[in-house]
Amino acid sequence: MSVIIMKKSLYARCRRFSTFVGLTGCLIGAVAAAQAAAEPPPQSAAPAAEAKADVAGKSVVKIVSTLRYPDRFQPWSKKAPVSASASGVVIEGKRILTTAHAVAYASDVQIEVNEAGDKVAATVAGFSPEIDLAVLKLDDEAFFNTHPPLKRGGKLPQIKDAVTAYGFAEGASGVSTTKGIVSRIDFAAYSIGSRGLRIQVDTPLSPGISGGPAVVGDTMIGLAFAPSGKTEKFTYINPCEEIELFLKGISQGSYHGRPSLDIVVQDLQHPALRSFLGVDKAVHGVVVQQTGPLSADSPLRKWDIITQVGNTDLDDDGMIQMTNGIHLPFTYLLSQTAVNGIAPMTVLRSGQLQHLSVPVQSNPAHLLPGLNGAYPNYFVYGPLVFSDASQDLFYDLVSSVTSGSTALNGTLRLLDQDTPLVTRCDDLAKFDGERLVVVTTFFQHKLAGSYASPVTQVVKAINGIPIKNLGHLVQVLRDSKEKFISIEFFGRYSNTLVFPREEMLTDTDAILTDNNVHNQGSPDVMAIWNARKKE
DSSP: OOOSOTTTTTOOOSHHHHHHHHHOOHHHHHTTTSSOOOOOOOOGOOOOGGGGSSHHHHHEEEEEEEEBBBOTTTSBBBBBOOOEEEEEEEETEEEEEEGGGGTTTTTEEEEOOOOOOOTEEEEEEEETTTTTTEEESSSGGGGSSSOOOBBBOOOOOTTTTTTEEEEOOOTTTSSSSEEEEEEEEEEEEEETEEEEEEEESSSSOOTTTTEEEEEEEEHHHHHHHOGGGGGGGGGEEHHHHHHHHHHHHTTTTTOOOOBBEEEEEEEEEHHHHHHTTOOTTTOOOEEEEOOOOGGGOOOOEEEEOEEEEETOOOOTTTTEEEETSSSEEEGGGGHHOOBEEEEEEEEETTEEEEEEEEOOBBSOOBBOOTTTTTTOOOOEEETTEEEEOOOOHHHHHHHHTTTTTSTTHHHHHHHSSSSSHHHHOOBBSSTTTTEEEEEEEEESSSTTTTTOOOTOEEEEEEETOOSSSSHHHHHHHHHHOOOOEEEEEESTTOEEEEHHHHHHHHHHHHHHTTTTTTOOHHHHHHHHSSSOOOO
């Protein structure tokens, strides 16, 4: 399991879809934020002419992108191009900082340099969907002669601090502002397996301002974003601490978020649990309940009580107290304390304090990884289209159900089953290369016959061979000499589909032509399909 901390029932495993939706509202919102919210800006976003005269106003830029999103249920194609606008801020090194979702799947990115609409071409120089940050470089760096970098602060703001977010609201020709008060600072999920600091402001963000700087006084405290578009009542800020980690990471090649622990812990509140463990009221910390597959070399054991990370004490909910009175989960400390992938921890085991060196994962392989700006792999076999499951695909499923959409017939029933798409939605891979394979399309064809559509179902086995990932599925189909191909799926109500192998091979080309699919699979998958089996 890749859940970093589990407290009471709040972080219980998402065995049912309804529970998962409650846990991942902010994650679903992160996907919705990538879509344009075409509505008038709220009253708080009046144009701020005076902002043009100060440093913050001069550092803010408008980003105009043309985006071609993948079609997760027709993975051989892309969705129609859409235009999107967002904001960004000039930072040191002649770069522009913005949100990752503003430029994800961008075929063209440009920066507007003045109110006349003149543009300069930009390229993405750093990108981390895990923490929703991106850095742009400009083809013409003369732009930076009149647009200085904005100073970033090194500390978190205080609760009730007044914050101003600068950006280009939709429909505005100049810099606009959104003003609000800091209402909350927490350590929240930006994506599955990636958590970071997040500042909440009590005012909704105007469409288009997302990606612009949030300022307290004359200092930038972070980058503003709206994680759930037009339904969200708050503005969120990705603070400078996360920005610094991101910039440091991409300077070394790439950044995938803060390090994590592949463990599950529970609080130490209940008196019966304390009595069972033989600890008095003076002991504080959290109890290790499970360690995942990546923790095989971890010194942590079940029933260990983690009392400290580094020199910082934990309370009985696994929280630590910051100097400004804010409480954060202990996993926040891993970035500060880990050296070369090892974090120092103190645990109480069988009544004895032990000082341990615990490995942490900086970029663990998730069973449902994000596409991270790439297009999904796929393979067409007869009437079936297979694809690797991803966070993006799962978000689409969740969104289709929560929005009441009927586009995916049977999705709600699927998500209520015992399928790993739900039960293992937050897991790390159990072995190198483990991925879930789902059916994304089921073409109408005589081979499909009376079978119910298996779209969104997870492949369990082919001819009795458990499937490890999409490449393995293609290899099994390629090397099969059986008369029939039987495909089993996970889930209590799933059927086994059986097809004549020779007809599946001979009819695939006709199915591709009939449905205007130009390639049987993505390039790396087709390399496997076309390779000869090694004897």
